[in-house]
Amino acid sequence: LNNKKQINIGFIGFGEGAFEMSMGFKSEGLYVNFYDVLQDNLKYIDIFREKAIKSEAKRMTSIKSLAIESDIIVSAVTSDTCIEAANSIKPYLTENHYYIDINSVSPITKRKIFEIIRSKTLKFIEAAVIGTIPGKQHKVPMLICGEFAKDFYKLMTPYNMNLTVIKGEIGTATTIKMLRSVFMKGIATLLIETLSAAFECNVFDLVYNSIKDTLENRTFDELTNRLICGTAIHSNRRKHEMDEVINTLKSTKNQYLMSKGTRDSLDWIDSMDLKNYFKGEMPAEYIRVLEAISKNKN
Amino acid sequence: LNNKKQINIGFIGFGEGAFEMSMGFKSEGLYVNFYDVLQDNLKYIDIFREKAIKSEAKRMTSIKSLAIESDIIVSAVTSDTCIEAANSIKPYLTENHYYIDINSVSPITKRKIFEIIRSKTLKFIEAAVIGTIPGKQHKVPMLICGEFAKDFYKLMTPYNMNLTVIKGEIGTATTIKMLRSVFMKGIATLLIETLSAAFECNVFDLVYNSIKDTLENRTFDELTNRLICGTAIHSNRRKHEMDEVINTLKSTKNQYLMSKGTRDSLDWIDSMDLKNYFKGEMPAEYIRVLEAISKNKN
Numbered sequence: 001l002n003n004k005k006q007i008n009i010g011f012i013g014f015g016e017g018a019f020e021m022s023m024g025f026k027s028e029g030l031y032v033n034f035y036d037v038l039q040d041n042l043k044y045i046d047i048f049r050e051k052a053i054k055s056e057a058k059r060m061t062s063i064k065s066l067a068i069e070s071d072i073i074v075s076a077v078t079s080d081t082c083i084e085a086a087n088s089i090k091p092y093l094t095e096n097h098y099y100i101d102i103n104s105v106s107p108i109t110k111r112k113i114f115e116i117i118r119s120k121t122l123k124f125i126e127a128a129v130i131g132t133i134p135g136k137q138h139k140v141p142m143l144i145c146g147e148f149a150k151d152f153y154k155l156m157t158p159y160n161m162n163l164t165v166i167k168g169e170i171g172t173a174t175t176i177k178m179l180r181s182v183f184m185k186g187i188a189t190l191l192i193e194t195l196s197a198a199f200e201c202n203v204f205d206l207v208y209n210s211i212k213d214t215l216e217n218r219t220f221d222e223l224t225n226r227l228i229c230g231t232a233i234h235s236n237r238r239k240h241e242m243d244e245v246i247n248t249l250k251s252t253k254n255q256y257l258m259s260k261g262t263r264d265s266l267d268w269i270d271s272m273d274l275k276n277y278f279k280g281e282m283p284a285e286y287i288r289v290l291e292a293i294s295k296n297k298n
Numbered sequence: 299l300n301n302k303k304q305i306n307i308g309f310i311g312f313g314e315g316a317f318e319m320s321m322g323f324k325s326e327g328l329y330v331n332f333y334d335v336l337q338d339n340l341k342y343i344d345i346f347r348e349k350a351i352k353s354e355a356k357r358m359t360s361i362k363s364l365a366i367e368s369d370i371i372v373s374a375v376t377s378d379t380c381i382e383a384a385n386s387i388k389p390y391l392t393e394n395h396y397y398i399d400i401n402s403v404s405p406i407t408k409r410k411i412f413e414i415i416r417s418k419t420l421k422f423i424e425a426a427v428i429g430t431i432p433g434k435q436h437k438v439p440m441l442i443c444g445e446f447a448k449d450f451y452k453l454m455t456p457y458n459m460n461l462t463v464i465k466g467e468i469g470t471a472t473t474i475k476m477l478r479s480v481f482m483k484g485i486a487t488l489l490i491e492t493l494s495a496a497f498e499c500n501v502f503d504l505v506y507n508s509i510k511d512t513l514e515n516r517t518f519d520e521l522t523n524r525l526i527c528g529t530a531i532h533s534n535r536r537k538h539e540m541d542e543v544i545n546t547l548k549s550t551k552n553q554y555l556m557s558k559g560t561r562d563s564l565d566w567i568d569s570m571d572l573k574n575y576f577k578g579e580m581p582a583e584y585i586r587v588l589e590a591i592s593k594n595k596n
Binding site: 175 | 377402403404405406428430464466470472473474476477478479480481482483484485486487488489491492493494495496497498499500501502504505508509510512513514517518519522525526528529532536538539540542543545546547549550551553555556557558559560562563564566567584587588589591592595
């Protein structure tokens with residue numbers, strides 16, 4: 001009736017993220033082991049005991065036991081210790097082990113970790129977690145990359161992991177996550193700068209509704225095209241307008257960090273003289289602008 | 299059959315914007331006059347003559363004649379000369395004149411202009427042009443503000459001007475425009491920073507589609523709520539993540555001006571310790587976050 005093969009998952013590092021994922025894996029009927037360098041520290045020993053009881057995860061007495069008892073090693077340590085973690089378990093890895101690194105680290109660090117363990121197992125999975133684990137547990141969306149990413153996808157999708165396989169060299173999944181962050185974290189702070197100034201100046205509803213109308217009455221493709229092509233041609237005028245905007249924010253004692261970034265970005269774009277490159281005509285597609293910026297850079 | 303009253307419009311300054319609007323007013327059957335300080339300059343005399351012929355606008359020989367021959371004075375000069383323009387026409391204004399300032403200047407400058415002319419006419423219209431005039435001509439959307447803004451709206455809407463009356467003191471329309479600019483110009487440069495890096499790193503489609511999905515699968519209200527409330531609680535973690543993002547942009551030789559602004563904004567938000575203020579719970583509505591920021595500031 002059940003074709004699922006029993007899988008043992010071993011967490012190196014058992015902080016909040018690992019614990020939450022373990023709760024999810026437990027609900028899928030999987031076995032979970034863990035080893036955390038702090039687990040025997042008297043300050044934390046009770047916390048780890050409690051987490052182990054709640055998630056029915058088995059505390060391993062050594063990193064060696066963790067490797068022996070687990071099919072999939074999940075590195076869920078702190079960003080600054082993920083290389084150390086890889087080095088510490090390396091002697092005990094075999095070619096059958098999957099090693100998945102879910103830490104939020106740079107593409108370069110992900111590649112370094114692969115270099116450390118590749119002589120033992122090629123089943124390295126670079127994972128980039130999109131969003132936060134609490135609430136979603138093991139179902140949190142992840143981009144995964146690596147030679148065996150497709151196999152890992154097939155193995156774990158039946159247990160409701162939400163995996164998207166990304167082609168390309170190790171680091172690609174993380175690069176996508178990082179570049180997504182440029183936009184998503186940026187739009188969040190941009191909204192805060194805009195709306196908190198509007199709130200202070202008693203024009204909240206008008207500013208909010210004006211932006212809402214502009215965003216909701218066109219598709220993302222239309223919006224992107226209009227904004228990128230317009231900026232390419234009008235960077236000089238808009239740069240000066242941003243000076244006025246910054247003055248207004250300053251005089252009303254509002255924050256202007258994002259506006260400063262916008263002003264400086266317009267200055268950077270203006271320095272490429274794209275208006276001249278496009279002979280004063282707005283290009284029809286934003287991709288022409290990205291190509292022009294790329295040419296200008298290289 | 300036609301209840302429209304004949305109106306004479308007088309432009310102080312007859313650059314591209316004024317000329318384009320004149321073309322539109324002509325098509326509505328209105329009369330246009332203009333006076334530009336450069337109109338007798340030998341370098342520009344032919345250009346003004348050509349514009350006058352095309353738009354059928356009458357060139358006035360003095361600012362005095364412009365005032366006498368026009369019902370509505372439109373100040374469309376350069377940002378740094380709009381105060382000078384108001385001073386120069388002031389002696390010839392009467393209480394029947396509308397004086398509409400469409401220049402892109404700060405709310406403070408708009409108020410200064412009102413102070414200059416108010417002893418002659420109270421019919422001062424603060425206008426904030428949203429978007430660009432070429433292509434839209436006199437139909438370009440404008441926010442207008444002032445004691446007589448409603449009357450101006452009634453007078454000019456039959457001629458297809460696209461006016462929105464804003465309540466509040468002079469400067470309010472411009473404040474709305476400026477704060478709208480914080481967001482609209484910011485999201486444009488943010489898209490350019492994100493997508494040009496994605497283009498360079500050969501992950502364009504994946505980054506683009508991931509952002510597109512996130513924006514298109516929720517309303518603006520949902521997006522704003524999620525982004526602002528999430529940032530309030532997770533500012534510390536996200537600040538550190540932005541450091542990694544910036545390192546990635548640097549190491550791939552991409553621009554990071556907006557990301558720097560985002561990182562610094564998160565640092566600013568983090569300094570308010572909103573996580574503690576909200577007792578670790580994500581607030582349900584973003585307006586709570588804006589209130590908390592406001593409290594923190596005042």
